[in-house]
Amino acid sequence: MSLLSGVIRRSAPKLLKTFNIRPVTNGVPNLNKKEIEVTxxxxxxxRIKTKGKVGESFLDVVVNNDLSLEGYGACEGTLTCSTCHLVFKKEDFEQLPDRPEGEESDMLELARGVTDTSRLGCQVFLTENMDGIVVEVPESSNDARLQ
Structure with a gap:
């Protein structure tokens, strides 16, 4: 089974690109959702200050606002690269509804500059209490797909 899941994981980005579709990150439509400020x-x-809708991932915010973060989110949220690595302030990290586990933890092990408050932007979704949040984008990223 793990061989099959590995094949699927490696094939997903190519299929998404071939059919020019972006993965749905959380299945919740963002129509009429409250906008919050993210830096x-x-x-x-x-500092890049922008807006994101509650329910969007940090990766969605970068993509939807066409932010200039070179190489960020290379796998388009398919959990195969670690290029959407973000570092949260400790107090913000502690307020996140969950902790990295499974595939996200595996990808974080491959990221550069990982801290105790690191997360992948494709796995953290905006909530109303994040309004005004500031996150750091590490100096360099590591595209795990190229290893």
Whole structure:
């Protein structure tokens, strides 16, 4: 079974690209959802302040707002690369509804600059209490698909 899941995991990004579709991250339509403010801090200190809708992942926020974060989210949320690695402030991390586990933990092991408050942006979804959140984007990313 693990061989089959590995084949599926490696094939998914190619299939999504072939059919020009983006994976649905949480199955909840974002129509008429409340917008909150999110700030991404690049390694050089540049702050990118933007808006995201409750229910979107941090990856969705980057993609939907066409933010300039080179290489971010290379696998488009299929949990195969670790390029959407983010570092949260401790107090924000502690408020997240869940902790990394399973495939996310595996991908974080391959990411560069991992901290105790690291998460993958494709796995963390915006909630109303995140309004004004600031997250750091590490200096470099590691696309685990290329290893």
């Amino acid at each position: 991404f801090v690049k390694h050089d200190g540049t």
